[in-house]
Amino acid sequence: MRKKIAAGNWKMHLSLTEAQKLVSEIVNMYQDEYRGKAEVIFGVPFPYLHPIHHLIKDKNNIHLSAQNMHQATSGAYTGETSAPMLLDTGASHVILGHSERRQYFGEDEALLAAKTDQALAHELTVIFCIGESLEERESGHMLAVVKKQLSGGCFHLSAENFSKLIIAYEPVWAIGTGKTASPAQAQEVHAYIRQLIAERYDAQIAAGCSILYGGSVKPENAQELFSQKDIDGGLVGGASLKSRDFVDIIKAL
Numbered sequence: 001m002r003k004k005i006a007a008g009n010w011k012m013h014l015s016l017t018e019a020q021k022l023v024s025e026i027v028n029m030y031q032d033e034y035r036g037k038a039e040v041i042f043g044v045p046f047p048y049l050h051p052i053h054h055l056i057k058d059k060n061n062i063h064l065s066a067q068n069m070h071q072a073t074s075g076a077y078t079g080e081t082s083a084p085m086l087l088d089t090g091a092s093h094v095i096l097g098h099s100e101r102r103q104y105f106g107e108d109e110a111l112l113a114a115k116t117d118q119a120l121a122h123e124l125t126v127i128f129c130i131g132e133s134l135e136e137r138e139s140g141h142m143l144a145v146v147k148k149q150l151s152g153g154c155f156h157l158s159a160e161n162f163s164k165l166i167i168a169y170e171p172v173w174a175i176g177t178g179k180t181a182s183p184a185q186a187q188e189v190h191a192y193i194r195q196l197i198a199e200r201y202d203a204q205i206a207a208g209c210s211i212l213y214g215g216s217v218k219p220e221n222a223q224e225l226f227s228q229k230d231i232d233g234g235l236v237g238g239a240s241l242k243s244r245d246f247v248d249i250i251k252a253l
Helices: 016-033 046-056 083-089 099-105 109-121 134-138 142-154 183-200 203-208 219-226 243-251
Strands: 005-009 039-043 062-066 093-096 125-130 166-169 211-213 233-236
Touching: 005 093, 005 166, 005 243, 016 039, 016 046, 016 243, 039 093, 046 062, 046 083, 062 083, 083 109, 093 109, 109 125, 109 142, 125 142, 134 142, 142 166, 142 183, 166 183, 183 203, 183 211, 183 219, 219 233, 219 243, 233 243
Parallel strands: 005 039, 005 233, 039 062, 062 093, 093 125, 125 166, 166 211, 211 233
Antiparallel strands: none
């Protein structure tokens, strides 16, 4: 049975004091209020990885993720961070392919494939993001875009390695805009992603792959989104910065 997951992507927000307070609140509320088995992942800025690790290292089903990493193990790459460095901080996951990385930093499928290989080689779990822009959706190309991103970034992997990925579908037009894909729209693309995985690998691997929805997930829409057959949780932005909202999203799983 595939995992249910609530992952928070903090992006470039919070002070360290605020970050520690937020995690402490969420962990306490999660333990007090939640009786399910969903996993929680904190996607935090690089400087906060190590101190946040100390707050969650002994907690069941709670994990730490970086928001990016370099494709090389080491080298003269000023300002970059490698997979071994992430492991040293206590991180177990890394977010790759987020639309903001693609848009602002020009990351393409070839680069993301190399980053994915590097992460898996160091036993980091990859949360691999895909999704279309508003123009691509309105022109009817959203499924082609999703296929290109998924196949170009991930389908070179062996079945064993692909099975270690978490996929996150994030329609770019719904990230930080307050707009959300309807449950039916989101389910359509999630089902298509699972179909692509089955065609590339097999039905068992497709059935076991956790596919998250990202794009203005909040407590008000989480339960309806998560009730869809192929949506296994959320990659949550703004709502993950509010302890009450994020815990309510977790509880919707």
